[in-house]
Amino acid sequence: MSKKIVTIKDVARLAGTSLGTVSNVINGSKTVKSENRERVIKAMEELEYIPNLTAQSLKTNKSKLIGLVLPTITNPFYPALAKGVEDMANRMGYTIILCNTDLDCEKEARYVEMLISNRAAGVILVKSSLPEESIEKYSKKIKITLIDSKPNFQGNIDLVETSNYEGLFKAVEYLGSLGHTRVAYITGNLRSKSDVERLNGYLQAVKNGKFLYREDYIKNGNFTIDGGYKLGSELLQMPEPPTAICCSNDLTAIGVIQAAKALNLRVPQDVSVAGFDDIDICKLVMPALTSIHQPKYDQGEKAARVLIEKINDENASIARNYILNTELKIRESTGICPK
Amino acid sequence: MSKKIVTIKDVARLAGTSLGTVSNVINGSKTVKSENRERVIKAMEELEYIPNLTAQSLKTNKSKLIGLVLPTITNPFYPALAKGVEDMANRMGYTIILCNTDLDCEKEARYVEMLISNRAAGVILVKSSLPEESIEKYSKKIKITLIDSKPNFQGNIDLVETSNYEGLFKAVEYLGSLGHTRVAYITGNLRSKSDVERLNGYLQAVKNGKFLYREDYIKNGNFTIDGGYKLGSELLQMPEPPTAICCSNDLTAIGVIQAAKALNLRVPQDVSVAGFDDIDICKLVMPALTSIHQPKYDQGEKAARVLIEKINDENASIARNYILNTELKIRESTGICPK
DNA sequence: ATTAATAAAATTAACGTTTCATTTAGTGAG
DNA sequence: CTCACTAAATGAAACGTTAATTTTATTAAT
Structure with missing residues (x-):
């Protein structure tokens, strides 16, 4: 050899x-x-x-690598975001190391430490589920930009997020305008700020409007099709089932639609379903899924730009916070309230 | 700082x-x-x-990083494969650097050189479109395992592939058994061996059976929904349109189905459509897409294992070749020949 | 108790770069 | 034709490790 x-x-x-x-x-x-x-x-x-970049990096203590740590590469939302990060990073002369945590906190920590070990210049954490003190600790060793961070995170760290609260709020309002009063919500794992904000948007909208607020209309999901199927089944088999179901992401919503079909319910005639993220599949499923659009690609681009600017500008120490807008995409899975 | x-x-x-x-x-x-x-x-x-892994790697001239270079992270096929690679690599103590080429040959070359520069231990190239001599050249600097390689590649390099030829062959045969004789095919970019093999499978099946062979039933696509839409439209508006269309991947097939809908044709009553890869979306679209299943995850796992074994075993110099099986998944998008 | 043998620890030279302090070459002015 | 000065090239030290070599401590055998 x-x-x-x-x-x-x-x-x-x-x-x-x-x-x-x-x-x-x-x-x-x-x-x-x-x-x-x-x-x-x-x-x-x-x-x-x-x-030999390892030698170069050893000597100069700099590198052109940045990490991108995200929860589930197999959820199409993340590749879209990752592409935004990659394109911007490449444009600015950086290469990304993509790391998939499977929503496993330990694995996320291992990845961040690996990135520090390999002297990456920075890292973008997407929907991090690391404890706040870990992020604080790591931020002393590597530049961090968060996308949809932990709830209440206060550190001196840049943050890019979308208007999750408004997104859900608008979706519920829209369902109200169609006559729905019994609107359920299926959350994610509630471990990221974005997910909590979505729930808050739902709660606020329900309390604001002429909706029926019931605790058992809120289910804790896990961002997967299977999760959506299971919880959708439960909701739809309640004695007083909701007439509309909002979901914390599109995969969950797809699961709900499948559950409805399995119960011989028509979407949207018998029950309306809305998702969140607006992944490409929304337009392909039948019925096409109404969803809250997030600028996935832009979000990735923005985060990459913010991070690299921070890397290049040694003295910039103020934390910045960017909020990108969501937009309700109305398709076929939502309709006027039955009866 | x-x-x-x-x-x-x-x-x-x-x-x-x-x-x-x-x-x-x-x-x-x-x-x-x-x-x-x-x-x-x-x-x-x-x-x-x-x-400091850069120092360690400089000194030992070893590293625990492997690159995974693939064409399009936003095609759900690749994240599924990537997950297989990642899981196996992690299990064997390695970390992957994921690189997305956008089917851009230059970009692919840059990525491979970056990996060499960073002294990655090895690299998995998925559907590489690098010229053979480049691969040969790079293989002197880094261990390479190919997934679905270039046509005719002969170097001393491990290869993992699926039975692309048989897959397409069986699909066309199946359509024949439904009475179809006018079966069209939309290729990918024909730059990878797998893609050429699929075309060959189609050609052989058509020549073998009682099919109508027409050159204009073969269209050169690009693995995208838009490509499928455009070429599907063309095929379906021919004076003597095909009654079934096979596609080089699922995204293309989805595009064809959309084209059919736009032309007020029903699938499968008016035209049958089959894809390749069997990505998760197949089950979600309407009608559910008949597709040739590839063991994406297994393929990733296998490639990672083969590569890392090669990395660890300094004297192993024989090239190995693994072929995984495809399987036709029959769903709703294919039916008996109209008329 | 002395020596031989082994175990543990310390020292030092690399690995492939960059960078800073030197040295050498090159230029124009007097 | 020197001198002073600038431009260009060289040499050596350092970055954080590992691994081979050397030194020191410990144990076993006579």
Whole structure:
């Protein structure tokens, strides 16, 4: 095997110059004669030199890597967001390391420590479920930007989020305008701020309007189709079932629709269903899913930009907070209240 | 800012020992007295020591990072595969760096070089569109495992693929058994072996059976919904349109179904549609999509295992080739031939 | 008790870079 | 043709580790 590694030293030898000069060429320093510069470049090409970023990072204590830590890569919401992060990061000269936590807090911590260990320049945590003190601790070792953070997080850390509260609020109001009074809600795992905010939006809307507030109209879900199916079944088989069900994300809503179908209920004639996120699938399922649109890609872009700006600007120490807007996308899964 | 970095040296000082001893503790060497070991461990905890993997990798010329380079993270097929890779890699002590090429060959090359630069131990290339000589070149610097490689690739490189040929063959045969004779096919970009194999499966099946072979029943797509929509429209508006359309992936098939709907054609009564990959969405769209199932997760797992085994076993130099089976999942989008 | 043997700890030289302090070469003015 | 000065190139130290070598401490055998 013995993959022989070409170093700056080999390049220097072939070019007939010192290592310092080669390094200067690589880093674009002005102080190297164009003749020598060319010789070095030629030597690099000839030897197929590839710089060793680990050595470089060790020496300079800088790197062009940023981590993106997210809950569930298989929920299409996250790839869309990840793409926004990746595109922006690439544009700004950074590479992302994508880490999938499976909503497992331990795994999330391990990933962040791995990123610190590998001296990544920063990390974007999406819907982090790390305890606040861990985030605080890690933030001393690596620049952090949060997307949809923990509830009540106060640290000096940038935050990008969407108007989750308003999103849910508007959805419930819209259902009210269709005549619904019995509107249920299925939450996520309530471990992220965004999820709590969505619940709050629901609660506020229900209390504001002419809705029936019942505790058993609120179910704790887990952001999955299966979860939605199970809880949707429960809700729809209550003695006084809701006529509309809002969900903390689209997968849950899809599960609810399946549950309705299994119970021979028509959507939206018998029951209305709304999701959150507006993933691409919404337009493809039957009936097409009414959903609260989040600017996934923009969110990713924004977070990447904010993080990298922080990385580049050594003295910027104020925490910034960006809120992007949601928008209700009305499709076929919601309709006027039956009866 | 000044994030102060705790090194092995600081730990040694606090523990009242030499760096060598600390290093031995970290690497679990047996030759350190349990009393000292404890002191070191305590010091590490107290200082919140996090090892510098760049330094370690520089010194040992090893790392626990592997790259996963794939075409389109937003196609749900890839996250499912990625999860298989990630789970297996984690289980074997490795971390993955996920890279998304957008089917851009330049970007793919940049990513591979980045991985080499960062001294990743290996890389899994999914449906690589790199020229063969590039792969050959890179394989001298980093261990490579291919998933669904370039056509005709012959290098000494492990390969994991699925029975693409048989998959398409069986699908066309099945359509034949439903009475279809005019079966069209929409390819992908034909830049990966898997895609070419699928086309070959189609061609062979058509030539074998009592099908009508027409060149204009074969369209070159691009693996996207939009592509499927456009080409599906074209096919369905031909003077003698096909009665069934097979697609190189599910997204394309979904596009075709949308095109059919837009033309007021019913699926499957007027036209049958089949996809490839069997992504989760297949069960959710209406009508549910008949598709050729690939063991995405298993494929990822297998590739990760093969790669890491190769990394760990320095002398293993024979290339291995694994073929996983496809399976036709019959759902609602295919039916008996009209008329 | 002395020596030989082994166990444990300490020391030091790398790994491939960058960077800073030097040295050498190059230029124009007097 | 020097001198002073600038430009360019060189050399060596350092980054945080590991691993090989050397030193010191401990144990066993005579």
